[in-house]
Amino acid sequence: MVVLSAVVDEASAQSFRWGICPLPPVQQDFNVSRYMGTWFEIEKLPAVFERGTCQQATYTLLGDDTVNVRNAELLSSGQVNAIEAVAKVENTSQPAILAVSFFKGVPDSPYWVLSTDYLTSSLVYSCCDYLTLFHIDYAWILARTRALPDHVVRQQRDKLAAAGIRTDRLTVSNQTGCDALP
Template identity: 65%
Template sequence: MNGSGSDGKVLLVLLLAAAPAHAQSFHSGKCPQPPVQEDFDVTKYMGTWYEIEKLPAVFERGTCNQATYSLLPDGTVKVRNAERLSNGKRNAIEGVARVKKSSQPAILGVSFFKGVSDGPYWVLSTDYQSYSLVYSCTDYFLFHVDFAWILSRTRVLADDVISRLHDKLSSAGVNLDRLTASNQTDCEQSGA
């Protein structure tokens, strides 16, 4: 989703119509350009990550949010995002992520629907084994919409690690007041 072309305009209209003001992060001006993970190794990143905190996203409605990444033979990444809805049912969507430039492997584009431009997926920081900090931002004319996720290999993450990741987001120009904790309780019992 780069905001160019008619598909970007249609998506913008849909987002504005569907998202209550408090459920999305709109800002004036262009997207910030935070530094990304140096020497990112996409192979080490594969596996399941659990959402610990996020900027609100209209497309996330449930709890027990998690993403599973697996490397495909052509070098792209299969993405499977899953959540538990309030009625107890599981909701999942699959897509494909691609490294945008081989010189910057931590900058990926993710696509879940044919005909819609890739959404940005920037890995700002990860140790591959316990945490990941992901940022996504799309420019639309005079404003931008951004998303951020703090992810963990387990359903909990140490407070000191979260604090360090908050510092990285803040230095990138992200408003931390909008971050919300993700609910990862009672997930195993529900099969999430």
């Protein structure tokens, strides 16, 4: 019981749900090459590993059909906090489903592109089941710029809801005062 309590406490800063992960549909005919570049976080389900503001992710194709992922944020101290990972498409028949490896020996994190127009916005989902009793999910509304029109954000929220993903805990990401990040 103590272990479950500790997990629930840790998950309280995230989107903790009973039951198994939903399986939302992903972008059809996803093109990894067109997705490359920088995406800025507009809204998200809370994630304990995000502590700052100005969150952004930069994706770069590597020569071996993998993608370098660089996540960066600005901490309250003014320092840039960044981490790099490698993503790969696990099944070429579903290229919108990627696995991201941040640390050797730790299971890969799922990265599902639910929708993107490649030029303006993207909707990403990730979910991990624990003991088939509960799951922790993450969702990000991303943009090529540090802001999106309200109607586009609403459309992305509606897509999440239609996929069975609860949106009541989505939070707006602070993308102001981001001069320290390129």
